[in-house]
Amino acid sequence: xxxxxxxxxxxxxxxxxxxxxxxxxxxxxxxxxxxxxxxxxxxxxxxxxxxxxxxxxxxxxxxxxxxxxxxxxxxxxxxxxxxxxxxxxxxxxxxxxxxxxxxxxxxxxxxxxxxxxxxxxxxxxxxxxxxxxxxxxxxxxxxxxxxxxxxxxxxxxxxxxxxxxxxxxxxxxxxxxxxxxxxxxxxxxxxxxxxxxxxxxxxxxxxxxxxxxxxxxxxxxxxxxxxxxxxxxxxxxxxxxxxxxxxxxxxxxxxxxxxxxxxxxxxx
Ligand code: IPD
Ligand code: CA
Ligand code: CA
Numbered sequence: 001x002x003x004x005x006x007x008x009x010x011x012x013x014x015x016x017x018x019x020x021x022x023x024x025x026x027x028x029x030x031x032x033x034x035x036x037x038x039x040x041x042x043x044x045x046x047x048x049x050x051x052x053x054x055x056x057x058x059x060x061x062x063x064x065x066x067x068x069x070x071x072x073x074x075x076x077x078x079x080x081x082x083x084x085x086x087x088x089x090x091x092x093x094x095x096x097x098x099x100x101x102x103x104x105x106x107x108x109x110x111x112x113x114x115x116x117x118x119x120x121x122x123x124x125x126x127x128x129x130x131x132x133x134x135x136x137x138x139x140x141x142x143x144x145x146x147x148x149x150x151x152x153x154x155x156x157x158x159x160x161x162x163x164x165x166x167x168x169x170x171x172x173x174x175x176x177x178x179x180x181x182x183x184x185x186x187x188x189x190x191x192x193x194x195x196x197x198x199x200x201x202x203x204x205x206x207x208x209x210x211x212x213x214x215x216x217x218x219x220x221x222x223x224x225x226x227x228x229x230x231x232x233x234x235x236x237x238x239x240x241x242x243x244x245x246x247x248x249x250x251x252x253x254x255x256x257x258x259x260x261x262x263x264x265x266x267x268x
Contacts, residue, residue, distance in 0.1 A: 111211025188212020
């Protein structure tokens, strides 16, 4: 497995430099949906990642955000987000990454997230720990939500149906604050290395969170769905934390799901 992870790290570094080159040149975008951007860089990065994965692991399935499933009838499947944080990227906001993760028979076994602007390579494999640029990382020790810094996100697809603003307000009032960085994979990587204490989001796709979830688990954190059931890359929502604050976060979510708001929105 170590060799597989090393290969994924090399591919992520190569795709990351490609993204950084496009970013420095400034790049236009197209719309996939009303507010869903895609750039030439998303497509070029996916092309590179998929080509490299196929030449190293010709038998593996690959599911990429832009190109869909390349089915090989294998128990191995790679999830690829060739550019996570496209809206940031297109606006020149320096927060994006390339990420890929490997699942074997339904279980996450390896993942990488690479931020080319900060040259930060987050990598983990099952049972082997989580690393940032080769150094071991662990989740934070925050023991209560009131001392925690969290992040969340809002999808660009079907955004009018998203209920997350209710959760955003309640968590923001209960903690040190909530960030919305615009890159789910980096949010998760930051929970893994202790820069954040927790994260949640509705409507993520498997490629957004596969690498981040294995990183968080290997760094000592926890994840589940937002109601406390098993967390899954196929799930409708995900709750992630350093571990110690998880139950408190789920209790707050349970109140919001039930319409019991601890903090009222002030009237304008
Ligand atoms: C998006 C980002 C964002 C999250 C969205 C994702 P993309 O991915 O991760 O932070 O809030 O839900 O779709 O479209 O930039 O790859
Ligand atoms: Ca994404
Ligand atoms: Ca993407």
